[in-house]
Amino acid sequence: RNWVPTRRVDSLCPYCGVGCQVSYHVAGEGAAQKIVFAEGRDGPANAGRLCVKGRYGFTYSRNRQRLTVPLIRKPGIPKGVNLDPADPLAAFREASWEEALDFAAAGLRRIKDAHGPHALAGFGSAKGSNEEAYLFQKLVRTGFGTHNVDHCTRLCHASSVAALLEGIGSGAVSNPVRDVEFADLAIVIGANPAANHPVAASFMKNAAERGVKLVMMDPRETPLARHAWRFLQFHPDADVALLLSMACTIIEEGLTDPDFIAARTEGFEAFRDAALKYTPERMEAVTGIPAATVREVARAYARGPNSIIFWGMGVSQHTHGTDNSRCLIALALMTGQIGRPGTGLHPLRGQNNVQGASDAGLIPMMLPDYQRVSEPGVRARFEALWQAPLSDTPGLTVVEIMDAACEGRIRAMYIEGENPAMSDPDLDHARAGLAKLEHLVVQDIFLTETAMLADVVLPASSLYEKTGSFTNTDRLVQLAQPVLPLPGDARQDWWIIQEMARRLGLDWHYAGPHEVFAELAQAMPSYAGLSWDMLEREGAVVAPKFSAAEPSQPVLFQQTFPTASGRGRFVPVSPLPAAELPDDDYPMVLITGRVLEHWHTGSMTRRADVLDALDPVPWCGMHPDDLASIGVSSGGRVRLQTRRGQLELEARADEGVRQGSVFMAFCYHEAAANLLTQPALDPFGKIPEFKYCALRVSPA
């Protein structure tokens, strides 16, 4: 067959929050069409660049495991993950769309009628478009009658958003990634952009090469550290102590910006009094970082003149994740390093639409645009817009929903495009909760580990097959265009959600994503100035945009903060230990994360042939001395055990991993890292502590 491309479609990358614009070159006709190659477009976020996932990761869209027909579980088949690896579809029979949708909706109605609306829950997707996220949360709130709706931000940046909303009134980034080009110093803490935001990492590396002081701060040495001016490899649970010792230095040495503090902030005195207790000298044994190095970095950050902070899940996925972000916000506020190009706060978003899905309301305590469920005026506005009553009770978060499922309080769920049977902490517990549900509807493109536990599976669309708007980490709203036809009888996600809504008694008649977007812009003040025509015309528009006439603001907070007082707020914190510390039985620490070639739970990249060929087997990274101490060579097999589970996999020597800790990614279904992780939550963001638990390692 001749696979010479005959047409080009401009769209987006389906993976990370950088939001690279991509041209896909397509060959073939009809159902046999396929993408032959991808190249970067000159988008605002990528300037023509792509990483290995964007360039080679598209083949999952035509993987033979794609779901192409609705499935209903056969009677009497037990629920479990990988019960029949040779034929995972054996538990299901094929069904028509009419039968599958009727069956799905009838099960949800049955549970609601018998046990009330709060026995239902929905888990939406940050891989879907803004329109799909908006429709999904609207369905749960008005069709189910509950706010039990969440998405992967709960496992990602929920603690960062909690701190940002509290401190500066907005959960979004203040400055785009490429502002690193205008910075004099850039801190990257708890993030591995070379693996997880590779095009962003390339701009950081270029900036470092041009003289920007790049400060990498992480318990693990990752590739970008090679380009760093300073690399601070701190102990894995010592981040709050380290950041407080930086704040202490800045205050002690008179490097704060008193004018900015007086004019634009509140609460500094209480934070100052708390921070002054944690001198770098006193914290040296806690953090593992020499006091002189902390003082040097703190001085350079404060003096800038322009300093920016990027952070990732190494900051957010702790029981003290919100405190970590409070410290980062305090550093920016006390030095006035915010509100100008080359400064500010940038939590690097994970999935390609986690910003947009959060904006659109896939959050249990907030309606679209972070408007609180608990406020009667907010509820009244949405009740008028949606012509439906709303519960006054904020919903449960992802991990709370799993606990409630295990306890029998949640009895039915609708999960769209997410894979909690791989991504939740303490997987045995999460999978038991999913299996115990009386009715589970899963809408996805593959039979994921979560779909294996479903009663009905609805075959959906990949990004390559849909039209929709997506909001990247920089707050850029961009349009995806269909590149390929839907495979088999798979359907658009927005269409499936609407069909479910109709069967639950809602009178929905959206003609397509453009009509959903028009309503979304009506519901969300920060998107009110956006329109579908504008997105089609301009390709990418920065949010927030409160009116069409208002210019976009790539740099926020230049004059004021969107808080009640208009001021940024300091919140005092003190260091707290991780929820589970090493002991004689479990003497090491497990840190989970991601790798360059695979994305999150691996449901897409493990089915993209080039990416899976590059990284085909589960592995963990250990310091060579730790490997030697148990008599295992690099490439040998080890057993990892925690109080929740155990698994075996290949161990690779990595001098970048601190002695006493083990790193592994959570993308491998054969050795699922989250069988080991523990579910203790940050009390504010309700995010689990994926970055720290006690571990025992032995030869396998």
Ligand code: SF4
């Ligand atoms: Fe895709 Fe992110 Fe890579 Fe860009 S950096 S090509 S958005 S995975």
